[in-house]
Amino acid sequence: MKPFGATEANRRPRYRKTCLCFSAGLFSVILKMFILLTASHLQTKHVEAVQVGDVVVMFGSSAILPCQIITNDRLSQITWQRTIKGKAPDDVFLIIQPMIGLKYRNEKDFRFEFIGNFNDKNGTLKFSNPTLKDEGSYTCIFSLFPGGTPSRNSQLVILVPPITNLMDYTPLEGNEEVPLATCTAAASKPKAEVRWIKGSLEGKVREEIKETQHANGTTTTWSTLLGKPGREMNGQSVKCVISSEATNEEILETNIQVHYPPGNVNIVERSEVSYECETNANPKATVTWTRSGQSLPQSVKVVGATLQFSSQSNDLSGLYQCETTNPYGSKQAYLFVHFSSGEFCCENKTNKQMFT
Ligand SMILES: *[C@@H]1O[C@H](CO)[C@@H](O)[C@H](O)[C@H]1NC(C)=O
Ligand SMILES: *[C@@H]1O[C@H](CO)[C@@H](O)[C@H](O)[C@H]1NC(C)=O
Ligand SMILES: *[C@@H]1O[C@H](CO)[C@@H](O)[C@H](O)[C@H]1NC(C)=O
Numbered sequence: 001m002k003p004f005g006a007t008e009a010n011r012r013p014r015y016r017k018t019c020l021c022f023s024a025g026l027f028s029v030i031l032k033m034f035i036l037l038t039a040s041h042l043q044t045k046h047v048e049a050v051q052v053g054d055v056v057v058m059f060g061s062s063a064i065l066p067c068q069i070i071t072n073d074r075l076s077q078i079t080w081q082r083t084i085k086g087k088a089p090d091d092v093f094l095i096i097q098p099m100i101g102l103k104y105r106n107e108k109d110f111r112f113e114f115i116g117n118f119n120d121k122n123g124t125l126k127f128s129n130p131t132l133k134d135e136g137s138y139t140c141i142f143s144l145f146p147g148g149t150p151s152r153n154s155q156l157v158i159l160v161p162p163i164t165n166l167m168d169y170t171p172l173e174g175n176e177e178v179p180l181a182t183c184t185a186a187a188s189k190p191k192a193e194v195r196w197i198k199g200s201l202e203g204k205v206r207e208e209i210k211e212t213q214h215a216n217g218t219t220t221t222w223s224t225l226l227g228k229p230g231r232e233m234n235g236q237s238v239k240c241v242i243s244s245e246a247t248n249e250e251i252l253e254t255n256i257q258v259h260y261p262p263g264n265v266n267i268v269e270r271s272e273v274s275y276e277c278e279t280n281a282n283p284k285a286t287v288t289w290t291r292s293g294q295s296l297p298q299s300v301k302v303v304g305a306t307l308q309f310s311s312q313s314n315d316l317s318g319l320y321q322c323e324t325t326n327p328y329g330s331k332q333a334y335l336f337v338h339f340s341s342g343e344f345c346c347e348n349k350t351n352k353q354m355f356t
Helices: 024-036 044-049
Strands: 009-011 054-058 063-065 074-084 091-097 101-104 112-114 125-127 136-145 151-159 163-168 178-188 193-197 205-213 219-227 237-244 247-255 266-271 274-278 286-290 300-303 306-309 318-326 329-337 353-355
Touching (some): 054 063, 063 151, 091 112, 101 112, 163 247, 178 193, 178 237, 193 205, 193 219, 286 300
Parallel strands (some): 054 151
Antiparallel strands (some): 074 091, 074 136, 091 101, 112 125, 136 151, 163 178, 178 219, 193 237, 205 219, 237 247, 266 274, 274 306, 286 318, 300 306, 318 329, 329 353
C-alpha cells in the first residue's frame, strides 16, 4: 500500500561531459554528414537550433571560444570583448599579448583560460562553468599590421536539462474529474516537451499543460493527467515522456492509484472446515469474522481472512459473518454452517450456504 503521492521519481539527468562546440567549419562538416546519413539517428532538432558560429554548451561543462586567423601579417595583440546581459556592450574583458599571455581588463574571472598559441595567431579560450548570465556574444579582435583589426565572433548558448519528476495523487473513486498524476520538467532551456503514453487509460483521461518562464531564461513545464477516478483505473500504468534539446528523451512511469471501498464480498470454501473471505478494495480491506454479531467460539480460529473450524461439532453450526472494512467503507457476507453432531462425515456442501 502506498501513502498519498508516494510514487516519485526525482532526478536531474547527468550533464553530458562533452561540449557541443560548433565552429563554422565543424558545423558544415556535421551538416554534410547529416545530409549524407539520411537514415541515421541524428536528431534534427540539434542541428536546427545551432547557428553557424554558435558555441552550444551544456550547463555545468566547459565552452571553447574559438579565435584564429591565417595571415602573414604581424600580430601585436588579441582583444576579447563580449556583449552579455548586465554588462556594457562590447565590454573588453581580456587581452592576449606576446610574451605576457592573458591579461584581465577589469575583474579577474579565472574561468577563462588561454589555450591557443600567439605565434599561430590563435587566441582560443577555454571557458569553464559558464552560467546562464554568461550567454551572449563573444568577439576576438586581431591587431594586425598592416591588415587592420579583423574579428571573429561566437554566440555562447547554454542548454539546461530539466529536473524531472512524476507524482500521483491517489484520489477517491468518484464522478468528478480530478488530477491523477503530474509530470514536471523544471527549469529547462530550451523548454522541454512533456507528453503521456496513457496505455489502457487512453480515451478516459485528458492532459493539461502549464508553463512558467523563469527570469534566468529557463522554463518549467507541468503536464497533469485528469480524469474521473474509477476503481478500474487503479494500478494502470501511465508513462510520461520528457524530451528536450538538452537531454535524451526521458520516460518516467507510474501506476495510477485510486482509493475505493470494498466491493462484492465472496466467501470461498477452501476445505470442509475452512472458508476464506475475499473482496476487492484499495487500500486493502481488513477482514473481521464474527458469529452473527457475537465473538467466535474458542475452537474456531481466524487465520488471515480465513475462518477455520477445528472440529465439526453440532454446537458450532450457525450463522457466521465476515465484514470487510477500509477507511472508505465496509461490506459484509454471511456463511451458514451446519455440522451433524460430532461425526466427521457430513452431507457434503448441501448443508452450507453462503450469502451476502
Ligand atoms: C587553436 O587552438 C585551439 C586550442 O588549443 C586548437 O584546438 C585549434 O586547433 C587551434 N587552431 C589552429 C588553426 O591551429
Ligand atoms: C533558473 O531559475 C530557476 C527558478 O528560479 C531555478 O530553479 C533554476 O535552478 C535556475 N537555473 C539555472 C541554471 O540557473
Ligand atoms: C463433496 O462433493 C464433491 C462433489 O460431489 C466430491 O468431489 C467431494 O469428494 C465431496 N467431499 C466430501 C467430504 O464428501
